[in-house]
Amino acid sequence: MNNQKYCSYECLKQDWRKVASKHILAGVVEEGESIPFGVKVPPVSLDWEVIFNDKTFLPSQKDVGHILKVECAAVAPDGRISVVAESSETSAVIGVSKFNSRLMTRKTILAPAVMKKQSIPQYIASEGGGAVIRVMSYNLLAEVYATRQLYPYCPIWAISWGYRRQIILRELDHHSADVLCLQEMQQDHYDDYMAPQLKARGYEGLFKAKTRESMGRKGKIDGCAIFYKTSKFRLLESNGIELNALAYNAAEAGNFQSSEFSPRENQIHTEKVLKRLSRDNVAQVAIFETIPTANEEPQRICVVCTHIFWDPEYSDVKFWQTQALLHELNPIIGGGDIPLVLCGDFNSTPESTVVHYLARDAVDVNHDDFNVDPLNILSSCSMVNHGFGLASGYSLVTGSEPKYTNYTAHYSGVLDYIWVTQNNINAISVLDIPEEKTLRGEDDTFMPNSCFPSDHVSLCLDLHILRKQNIRSRPATPNPPMSPPMSPSAYPMNGRNYGDHMYHGGRTSYSSPNPGMVNQYHMQQHMEDYANSPSMSPSAPSSHHHQQYGQEQQNPPYYYYQ
Numbered sequence: 001m002n003n004q005k006y007c008s009y010e011c012l013k014q015d016w017r018k019v020a021s022k023h024i025l026a027g028v029v030e031e032g033e034s035i036p037f038g039v040k041v042p043p044v045s046l047d048w049e050v051i052f053n054d055k056t057f058l059p060s061q062k063d064v065g066h067i068l069k070v071e072c073a074a075v076a077p078d079g080r081i082s083v084v085a086e087s088s089e090t091s092a093v094i095g096v097s098k099f100n101s102r103l104m105t106r107k108t109i110l111a112p113a114v115m116k117k118q119s120i121p122q123y124i125a126s127e128g129g130g131a132v133i134r135v136m137s138y139n140l141l142a143e144v145y146a147t148r149q150l151y152p153y154c155p156i157w158a159i160s161w162g163y164r165r166q167i168i169l170r171e172l173d174h175h176s177a178d179v180l181c182l183q184e185m186q187q188d189h190y191d192d193y194m195a196p197q198l199k200a201r202g203y204e205g206l207f208k209a210k211t212r213e214s215m216g217r218k219g220k221i222d223g224c225a226i227f228y229k230t231s232k233f234r235l236l237e238s239n240g241i242e243l244n245a246l247a248y249n250a251a252e253a254g255n256f257q258s259s260e261f262s263p264r265e266n267q268i269h270t271e272k273v274l275k276r277l278s279r280d281n282v283a284q285v286a287i288f289e290t291i292p293t294a295n296e297e298p299q300r301i302c303v304v305c306t307h308i309f310w311d312p313e314y315s316d317v318k319f320w321q322t323q324a325l326l327h328e329l330n331p332i333i334g335g336g337d338i339p340l341v342l343c344g345d346f347n348s349t350p351e352s353t354v355v356h357y358l359a360r361d362a363v364d365v366n367h368d369d370f371n372v373d374p375l376n377i378l379s380s381c382s383m384v385n386h387g388f389g390l391a392s393g394y395s396l397v398t399g400s401e402p403k404y405t406n407y408t409a410h411y412s413g414v415l416d417y418i419w420v421t422q423n424n425i426n427a428i429s430v431l432d433i434p435e436e437k438t439l440r441g442e443d444d445t446f447m448p449n450s451c452f453p454s455d456h457v458s459l460c461l462d463l464h465i466l467r468k469q470n471i472r473s474r475p476a477t478p479n480p481p482m483s484p485p486m487s488p489s490a491y492p493m494n495g496r497n498y499g500d501h502m503y504h505g506g507r508t509s510y511s512s513p514n515p516g517m518v519n520q521y522h523m524q525q526h527m528e529d530y531a532n533s534p535s536m537s538p539s540a541p542s543s544h545h546h547q548q549y550g551q552e553q554q555n556p557p558y559y560y561y562q
Contacts, residue, residue: 048069057070058162068089069089070088070089071085072085073086100167100170104170104171104174106460108429108430108432109398109430109431110428111397111426111427113426120132120428124464127466127470128467130296130299130465131296131299131301131464132428132465133178133179133232133462133465134176134177134179134460134461134462135303135341135463136180136181136458137181137345138168138172138180138182138456138458138459139182139307140164140183140185141164141184141453141455142184142185142222143186143220145222146164146448150410151409151448154445154448155450158448158449158450161189163453164448164453165189165193165453167453169194169197173201175431175460178228178232178233179226179227179233179341180226180227181225181284181303181304181344182194182225182227183306183344183345184222184307184345185207185222185223186220186222187221187223190205190223190225195207198227202230202231203229204227204228204230204235205226205227205228206226206284207224208240208241208242208283209221209223209282210222210223210281211242211244223307224282224284226284226303226305228286228288228303231291233288235286235287236288236289236300238284238285238286239284239286239332240285241306241325243277243279243282243324244277244278244279246324247273247274247277247320248274250324251273251274256269256270256377269375272375273375273377276316276317276375276377277317277320279309279314279321281306281309281321282306283305283306283307284304284306285329286304287300287332288303290465297467299339301465302329302333302338302339303343304340304344305343305344306325306343306344307344307345307347308346308347308348308354309347310347312347313372315348315352315369316369316374316377316378317377318346318347318352318353318354319353319354319363319378320378322354323386326388330387330388339424339425339465340390340419340425341418341419341425341463342419343459344417345415345456346358346416346417347415348415349413350401350414352369353369355417358386358392358417358419359390359391361385361388361390362385387474388421388474389421390421392418392419393419393420393427393463394417394418394459396422396427397428397429398430401414401417402414402432402433403433403436404436405433405457406456406457407439407446407447407452408446408447408455412446415456416456416457416459417459418459418461421474422472422474423471423473424465424466424471424472425463425465426466427463428463429461430459431458431460433457439452439457
């Protein structure tokens with residue numbers, strides 16, 4: 001080592017730390033590969049300088065390139081300090097590049113209708129004018145979930161919130177969306193960092209925390225946040241929706257009961273259903289009015305940010321949460337009169353019942369997801385036909401969903417979407433999703449990594465709000481060959497408490513916003529066939545068909561549950 005000879009092992013051991021530090025740092029400076037974005041680390045002096053004398057220390061820009069050493073010594077009750085101190089050294093402090101080309105260099109893809117007009121202004125003019133806004137949806141990966149157990153391939157320094165928040169903020173700055181819909185926004189990070197930082201950039205924010213008290217001390221619970229540019233919008237109304245509360249309201253209305261059960265059996269069954277459905281997921285809703293430019297008039301738009309339950313083994317819960325949320329949104333947006341943008345991490349693939357329901361306004365009862373319904377929750381769904389005429393913004397622009405919106409070692413695929421109402425919103429353009437080679441960052445690994453601060457990729461959609469006189473009729477909901485019967489008659493709950501929860505107010509009974517699609521005659525005619533259906537019968541086993549996702553039957557039956 002350095003062509004030096006040592007008289008003993010102890011002599012070598014004493015000199016090893018100093019010499020090894022020199023070699024390692026020299027290698028970093030020479031190669032420049034193990035430091036992200038080409039940040040060079042200058043040689044570090046072996047002379048230590050005291051820079052702080054307290055229990056906590058936050059490195060700053062002036063510490064970049066230096067090694068930090070923490071030294072601790074025991075202090076006796078009488079104030080005497082031990083002469084023996086323990087110390088630990090860090091690797092070189094790494095700075096964050098002002099421009100991350102892998103993260104921020106994303107192409108804009110124009111919709112075919114826009115390309116025909118050769119430019120966005122010409123396209124807007126041909127559509128009769130109207131506001132153009134940019135919406136971003138982004139699951140940030142909350143600090144409480146960013147653990148070494150889940151992401152062992154990500155360096156500790158790169159998975160820390162102190163590092164990731166800087167990259168996230170610079171990404172938000174770079175794309176400059178008018179509305180930001182952020183999932184897994186941790187409450188303390190919202191209060192202490194994101195809200196102040198974005199306020200300084202002209203945004204105001206709304207936040208709805210999950211109802212997850214078991215997560216620990218206050219502030220560490222994540223939720224959904226919406227930030228909006230005050231120069232472009234006036235906030236007219238906001239509302240936080242707790243999906244737990246919707247489940248308890250449904251229970252109070254008797255939606256999970258059956259006339260075949262005794263009152264006691266119904267109570268036990270309902271408690272089991274509530275335990276399965278209560279996953280603490282929430283949605284943040286905001287209704288805005290645009291601040292018009294010259295020769296324009298204000299336009300309203302409703303933006304929703306949500307995060308649906310994650311577990312792939314709970315497809316029944318995901319479907320129930322999604323249909324309950326849309327049912328709750330119906331009166332908020334005036335039955336569809338207000339343009340709707342629904343953003344979020346739906347934890348559902350493009351082949352799932354959740355996405356089919358959102359995109360098609362109907363669900364194939366032979367879908368594999370319906371085999372996962374151990375408590376017969378889906379037969380109590382208040383509706384399936386939401387009647388909103390939704391479409392995925394990325395699918396409208398590119399013709400399909402991206403290959404990835406989530407890219408980790410344990411799963412890679414599409415989970416995130418931006419949905420819009422097609423009759424009053426045009427999707428103009430999207431930011432492309434980087435290729436896999438780009439997503440793997442400079443360390444050639446899954447996300448999160450030193451270049452991409454979350455396990456999700458942000459989605460960004462430019463949309464055009466149609467003026468009232470140009471609003472189109474909604475797409476027709478497919479008329480099913482038959483409809484299943486209504487839910488069994490329910491015993492009145494009369495304010496029964498389930499567990500320690502009771503929710504009052506709001507609607508305690510559900511009705512379809514598109515009642516014309518529910519045909520009472522077909523319901524009665526086919527009640528017996530439906531009750532004996534192996535896919536929906538309460539006594540049906542929860543075995544899975546071997547039909548692969550994406551392989552649909554010819555002319556599949558679509559049903560609407562009432």
